Amino acid sequence: MKFDLNAIRNIVGESGVLVGTDASSRQEQIWSSKHVDAQAIVRPRTTQEVSSLLAYCYEHNQPVVVHGGLTGMVYGATTRSCDIALSTERMQSVESVDPINRSMTVQAGVKLQEVQENAAVNGLMFTLDLGARGSCTIGGNISTNAGGNQVIRYGMTRDMILGLEVVLADGTMVTSMNDMIKNNAGYDLKQLFIGTEGTLGIITRAVLRLREQPLSSECAMLAVNKFDHLPAILKTIDQRLGGTLTSFEVMWHDFYSFITEFKDHPPPLPKDFSYYVLIEAKGGNIHHDRENVEGALASVVEAGLAEEVVIAQNQAQRDAFWAIRDAVEKTxxxxxxxxxxxxxxxxxxxxxxxxxxxxxxxxxxxxxxxxxxxxxxxxxxxxxxxxxxxxxxxxxxxxxxxxxxxxxxxxxxxxxxxxxxxxxxxxxxxxxxxQVMRTLKQALDPKGILNPGLIFDP
Amino acid sequence: MKFDLNAIRNIVGESGVLVGTDASSRQEQIWSSKHVDAQAIVRPRTTQEVSSLLAYCYEHNQPVVVHGGLTGMVYGATTRSCDIALSTERMQSVESVDPINRSMTVQAGVKLQEVQENAAVNGLMFTLDLGARGSCTIGGNISTNAGGNQVIRYGMTRDMILGLEVVLADGTMVTSMNDMIKNNAGYDLKQLFIGTEGTLGIITRAVLRLREQPLSSECAMLAVNKFDHLPAILKTIDQRLGGTLTSFEVMWHDFYSFITEFKDHPPPLPKDFSYYVLIEAKGGNIHHDRENVEGALASVVEAGLAEEVVIAQNQAQRDAFWAIRDAVEKTxxxxxxxxxxxxxxxxxxxxxxxxxxxxxxxxxxxxxxxxxxxxxxxxxxxxxxxxxxxxxxxxxxxxxxxxxxxxxxxxxxxxxxxxxxxxxxxxxxxxxxxQVMRTLKQALDPKGILNPGLIFDP
Incomplete structure (x- = not known):
């Protein structure tokens, strides 16, 4: 049997298949000028289409590489001319938000920022946050188990996923759209697919856990001269902020002094210290939370752990602090x-x-x-x-x-x-x-058609 | 080849094997009078012994049932006369506590309470807590993904495990003793074994994540008359307590009124309401946290969501509130x-x-x-x-x-x-x-010797 693009057009529709310059004019990843080299870019709209597509590819031993927002950092979306790219770009439906259960159901191609915004208009928060939020997709976040700026409090993407729908290599649809915090009824199958970079199955839909919107947000920067003061500061602040700490970022002198040379990033603290800590805390009481941050910072200064400290007085200052940390492209x-x-x-x-x-x-x-x-x-x-x-x-x-x-x-x-x-x-x-990873790959994708060669060789 | 207890004695030592009345005089689970019926109870001391034992059992098609603290609620430790029970009772070593990294390394047979106590003497907290803490083992907690009283803030056991060591059915030792919060270097193998009730491998050691000890603890009880007020109260309190809420327990009238008939459980609130909510919050500032709890409770009363409220004024009152919720055996x-x-x-x-x-x-x-x-x-x-x-x-x-x-x-x-x-x-x-669960079982335990028949039939 010969693999046939017309058969794929029958599954996803004419406009669902891009070939020729429609495919090759696209970049392989958003931070590279390299273009896509593949047989085709296929753009299903539904889980059923993904299922039919994979069943066909499985039968024809056709390798498939998944494309989400193409913001990955490890060449996970690179195709060869023999591959087809399966893009989730037409799977961008926010299916529902349940404010009482504090959950949201989405297709895999929804952008992270859209997830965040849909949570926010419902008075809730999706706690994954990272620089690529405007481009990356939730499917990509889940398949790479993305981290980001708030892991210390809310965990990795894995910790924010209640349920998943996944299509296996042979087209089998595994619908495990759990929407509960607790469910120990058998193996927690979603764990298999989160963070395995699309090698065991293709994520098509997810149920996301939402949290209450914080009522306060505090941000501060600390200058520190000795490395071993950093874990001591983390310990003190984490304990004294009692559950509200969301970020504890550190910039080494090399990074901070370089970025703050740029006119659009004036230094909030002098440039002659060894380390700069950016903390953020989100809580439920604007007055208490400010006092807690002030008290915790005063205590680390008094203890000789930090040299200087500045607290953002408003949203503009907060944004300016974070802009220094986020100005990675300046390097x-x-x-x-x-x-x-x-x-x-x-x-x-x-x-x-x-x-x-x-x-x-x-x-x-x-x-x-x-x-x-x-x-x-x-x-x-x-x-x-x-x-x-x-x-x-x-x-x-x-x-x-x-x-x-x-x-x-x-x-x-x-x-x-x-x-x-x-x-x-x-x-x-x-x-x-x-070897155990290979055993799993062999059990779920015995022909090795899904994202071949990612993570380890067969 | 015939299965031979002497071969097993060679692996775990003479005292490592219990047979006859030494085995049959033991209870099958701690809340039942039924006794163990099995060929033997085998008690290894190390991962290496577990590995040798399983390699031998695998070769001889010998089914093995794992025994931890025997506090499970679903007959997961039940043996047949043809099984051997593998008990972790001689694997009770707390190997190390790392207060800077905030982690602890333990063998699977360590009791939960001992984990909690070892964290506490280091100024830290292990966040799993449940009634059976004095009897259950951490290996059992992990293999069942135990929940307990603080899930709303800290998650299930899964969320507290950084690394695992597991022995597969054929004796292969998979040592994945990660001690970091973040690690996306390939599949997160520990997820396979957490919550799968010992059917895919036997957990021998673990690295546990510890948290800072809270500096404040607040506990309150609310009386509520309408069910749909409960999620509204949860929402308000969760948001206003800003990350400190650790428990939101509810007792229906049938439970509360029955328990508070007992003289040792006087009712903190009148007995004529429909629901009783027990909340606990743990934070970093004793004054602010008390004020936050008072403010949040006042607002739910003012909003007509709760009928009456009482805040524990001291540890004795806190214990008395929890004792009502925990007096399950009275029923x-x-x-x-x-x-x-x-x-x-x-x-x-x-x-x-x-x-x-x-x-x-x-x-x-x-x-x-x-x-x-x-x-x-x-x-x-x-x-x-x-x-x-x-x-x-x-x-x-x-x-x-x-x-x-x-x-x-x-x-x-x-x-x-x-x-x-x-x-x-x-x-x-x-x-x-x-079917996907069966695929995993088949891939990792093709002879089906580990905890046979648990969760699903082959």
Whole structure:
């Protein structure tokens, strides 16, 4: 049997299939100029269409790569000319919001920002938040188990998903649209699909957990000179803010001093400290919450843990603080720039960052390293320039990843593995662990047609 | 090859194997007088011993049933005379506590209360809490994804587990002792084993996430007359307490009025209301948190949502409020008593409870129904007396479970399925979902030697 695009047109309609320049004029990911190379981009509208499409592809051994918002950082949406791309761009229905149950039912192609806005108009909040909110899709967030700015309080995407609908490689529809906080009636199947980058099934719909909108929001920045003061500050603030802390971000001096050179990012604190902590707290009482933040910050200053502190007095100041943390694109001083996303125990962090910088500086000249991240979650990001020769990427990777091996760190805190990091998977996962992953892949996608080659090789 | 207890003695030592009356004198579960019927109770001390034992059992097609604290509610530890019971009672080592990383590493047989105490002496908190804390083991909590009293804030056991070590049916050791909040380096394998009742692997060790000890604790009880005021109260309190709310328990009139007849449980509020809400909040500022609770309660009274309110003024009063909610054993007015654990959307709850009671009362005389539960989590418990004939159990089950079918409720919110509920699994899970569960079981335990027949039949 020959694979036939007309058969696919019969499933998704004429306009559901893009070929030729309609397909190849599209970018492969939103931060790259590389264009899509694939047999076709197929755009189903419903779970039933995804099911029929996969049943057909399974029968014809046709590999399928899922496209969401294309904001991934690990080349998870890269296609080969033999693949078809399955885009969720026509699956953008917000099906329902249930304010009493505090849940929302959506199709996979809905943008994160639209989810947030639909929650907000119902007086509720969807607690996933990250820079790509205007482009990324909830299906992509779920399949990569996205992290973001509020993990310390609300967890990863996994923790915000009540139910899922998934289509398996052979077209089987697994509808597990649970809308309850608790359900121990058998295996919690959604866990299989969250964070597995589309390799075990394609997510088509989800039930999302919503939370109450906070009534107060406090934001502050602290300057700190010693690394080992950071976990002590985290501990004090987390305890004294009693459940309201939503973010504990840290910018290293290299990042903060560079960003605040730009005129549109004036420094809220002097530029001569080693670390800058951005905290945010969301609570239910505007007066008490402000006093709590003031009290907690005063106590860390009195204890000699922080050098200087500034509290945002209004929304504009809050936005300005966050804009510094979020101005990651300013660090693109040249191409190529390499971005990293690792996690490790806070107690191992200072020595690790020193070692990475030492390794990089010994090897590359010039070398620029920008360090920042969700430190409250143990998550560090590096943006690294190591010269113009793109063939050096692998040597840069080694400088960042290899030191994680002996301290049981993760080569991916929140971005996933994709094609980009699979060569280094052994830093963070044992042969046995990868073997169990293969067992699952084999059980659910025995022909290996779904996102082939992502995370690990067959 | 014949299965040989001496081979097992070689693995776990002479004292590691109990047979004859040493085994049969033990109870099968702590709330039953039924005794263990099995070839032997085997008590390994280490993961390596569990691995060798399972490799041997796998080779000899020997079924194995895991025994933790034996506090389960769904007959998950029941053995047949052909089984061996693998008890974790000699795996009780708290291996380490890391106060900076806020994590603890334990063997599976450690009691929940010991976990809580080890966290507390380090100024931290393990956030799982339930009545059986003095007997249940952390391995059992993980394998059943236990819920308990603080789910609304901290989630189920799943949300408190950073890493796991598991032995597969064939003896393969899968060591995934992650100690980070974030790790997206490949599939999150621990999710496979949490809540699957030991059917996919045997948990031997775990890394637990700890939280900061709260600095304040507030407890209050509210009397409410209309069911639809309950979600409105939950919404108001959850929002105004801004992240500090840890419990939102509800006792129906049948439960509250019965318990407070006992002299050791004097009623803090008059007994003529329909519902009694027990709330608890834990925060970081003793004065603000008290004021917040007072303010939130005043607003629900002013809004006409609650009839009366009382705030615990000290620890003794707090304990007395909780003692009423926890006095579940008082409802054993005769044997047999049937206990139920279901979850559903709050919006469906009033009609559901009415329907269950109507069905029961139409069928059984006399009939006593005690209703209470973790309402903030959508979780209702029933304790039901329906006469002395134990053969009526199935008819009682039908009264409780069948009405869940049309409202997508769960026949098990937090206790699991075990042997007890599997006949009703189709109320909450589709044929396709059960088929995916079977696919996983087949992939990881192809001979079906681990906890055979739990949750679903092969």
């Amino acid at each position: 693109v001083i040249d191409q190529p720039m390499y971005v990293f996303d690792v996690s490790l125990k806070i107690g191992s962090m200072e020595a690790y960052v020193d070692e990475v910088k030492r390794r990089l500086q010994a090897k590359f000249e010039p070398c620029y390293v920008f360090t920042f991240g969700h430190l409250g979650d143990g998550n560090i990001h590096f943006n690294i320039h190591a010269g113009k020769d793109p063939s050096l990427k692998h040597a840069v990777d080694e400088c960042v990843y290899e030191p994680l091996r002996k301290i049981n760190g993760s080569i991916s805190a929140e971005h996933g593995i994709g094609h980009e990091k699979k060569e280094f998977l052994s830093v963070s996962r044992s042969t046995t662990e990868v | 054993v007015i005769d044997q047999p008593m049937y206990v139920f654990d279901v979850s559903l959307k709050i919006g469906s709850m009033e009609a559901y409870v009415d329907e269950v009671k109507r069905r029961l009362q139409a069928k059984f005389e006399p009939c006593y129904v005690f209703t209470f539960g973790h309402l903030g989590d959508g979780n209702i418990h029933f304790n039901i007396h329906a006469g002395k004939d134990p053969s009526l159990k199935h008819a009682v089950d039908e009264c409780v479970y069948e009405p869940l079918r049309k409202i997508n409720g769960s026949i098990s919110a937090e206790h699991g399925i075990g042997h007890e509920k599997k006949e009703f699994l189709s109320v909450s899970r589709s044929t396709t979902e059960v």
